[in-house]
Amino acid sequence: MARIADLVAYPLKSNDGVALDRAELGAAGALRGDRTYALVEAGVDPHEASVGGNGGYVNGKREPAVHGIRASYELTDSVDATPTAVTLSRPARAETRTDADERRFALPDEADAVEAWVGEYLGYDVDLVREPDGGLPDDRVAHGPTAVSRATLETVAGWFDAVADATEMRRRLRPNVVLDDCPAFWEDRLFADRGEAVRVAAGDAELLGVNPCQRCVVPSRNPDTGAEIDGFRETFIKNRRATLPDWTESDRFDHDFRLMVNTVVPETQRGATLAVGDEVRIEGIEPLDGELY
Incomplete structure (x- = not known):
C-alpha cells in the first residue's frame, strides 16, 4: 500500500517549497498556504493572466533568473503554509548591476519592499500578489494537491x-x-x-x-x-x-x-x-x- 512520504507547499509561487509534517486542505482544496503569493509583471491581474510563458506571471516558464532567488519562510502554524515572513536571497547579476543580497520581509506588510527588491534584481517592475483563500495554482480547475x-x-x-x-x-x-x-x-x-x-x-x-x-x-x-x-x-x-x-x-x-x-x-x-x-x-x-x- 502506498503512503505519503513528503508533503511540500510552495508559499511563493515559482520559488522554493517548504516541507510539512501535516497540511490542512484549504478553502479551494489546495494545501493551505500553497501558492498564497505570486510575482507578476506590474499591473497584471493574476486571475486574468495566463500561467504560460508570456502570460504575465514572473515564473520559471518565462524568466530563468527566478531560479537564482532562494526563499525560506516563517509559517502561520504547523498545518498552514501561509507565510508570515519570507527571507529571500539573490545572487549578483551583471545584467541589472545587483550585488548578492539577502533580506527578510514581513508579510503582507512589506509587500512593497519585496516588489522593489525583486524588481531591481530582474530589471523591471513587478507586483507581489496575494490570494489567501485558494492560492494561485497553475491549474485553475483542479486545485488539489499534485x-x-x-x-x-x-x-x-x-x-x-x-x-x-x-x-x-x-x-x-x-x-x-x-x-x-x-x-x-x-x-x-x-x-x-x-x-x-x-x-x-x-x-x-x-x-x-x-x-x-x-x-x-x-x-x-x-x-x-x-x-x-x-x-x-x-x-x-x-x-x-x-x-x-x-x-x-x-x-x-x-x-x-x-x-x-x-x-x-x-x-x-x-x-x-x-x-x-x-x-x-x-x-x-x-x-x-x-x-x-
Whole structure:
C-alpha cells in the first residue's frame, strides 16, 4: 500500500517549497498556504493572466533568473503554509548591476519592499500578489494537491546525466505530495478517462485524481541556476513512452510529456488534513462533475 512520504507547499509561487509534517486542505482544496503569493509583471491581474510563458506571471516558464532567488519562510502554524515572513536571497547579476543580497520581509506588510527588491534584481517592475483563500495554482480547475511517487522521481532523474538525484527531480517537478512504498509511475493509477475521477483516500481525507499533469519548460532547468538541459523534452518523451505501464491507458494521457497527477478535493473534505506516513488507498472510479473536466 502506498503512503505519503513528503508533503511540500510552495508559499511563493515559482520559488522554493517548504516541507510539512501535516497540511490542512484549504478553502479551494489546495494545501493551505500553497501558492498564497505570486510575482507578476506590474499591473497584471493574476486571475486574468495566463500561467504560460508570456502570460504575465514572473515564473520559471518565462524568466530563468527566478531560479537564482532562494526563499525560506516563517509559517502561520504547523498545518498552514501561509507565510508570515519570507527571507529571500539573490545572487549578483551583471545584467541589472545587483550585488548578492539577502533580506527578510514581513508579510503582507512589506509587500512593497519585496516588489522593489525583486524588481531591481530582474530589471523591471513587478507586483507581489496575494490570494489567501485558494492560492494561485497553475491549474485553475483542479486545485488539489499534485502527487507523484518517489520511485518515479528516481526513475526520471536517471534519464538525465545533469540531474543529481530524486530530490533534484522533485524540485524541478514541484509536486505537493510524494508517495512511497509503490513502483515508478504508480500515480498514473490515480486518473481514469475523461468524465471520470479516481477517488483516493489518504489518512482521513479523500481526494479525486483527475488528470496527468502536462509539463512545461521548467523541469528542464536547473532549480538553482536555470541552466537548461539540451534535448530534455525529446529525451523525456522517448523514455516516458518506453517505460509506460499498462495501467496508464487513458484518453487523458494524450501525449507523452505528462507526469504527476492533478487532483480535486470535494467540498466535504476541505479542512481535512494530510500527514506524512498516511496510507494512500484507491477507492474506485466514479463520474466527475462536467464543470471540472
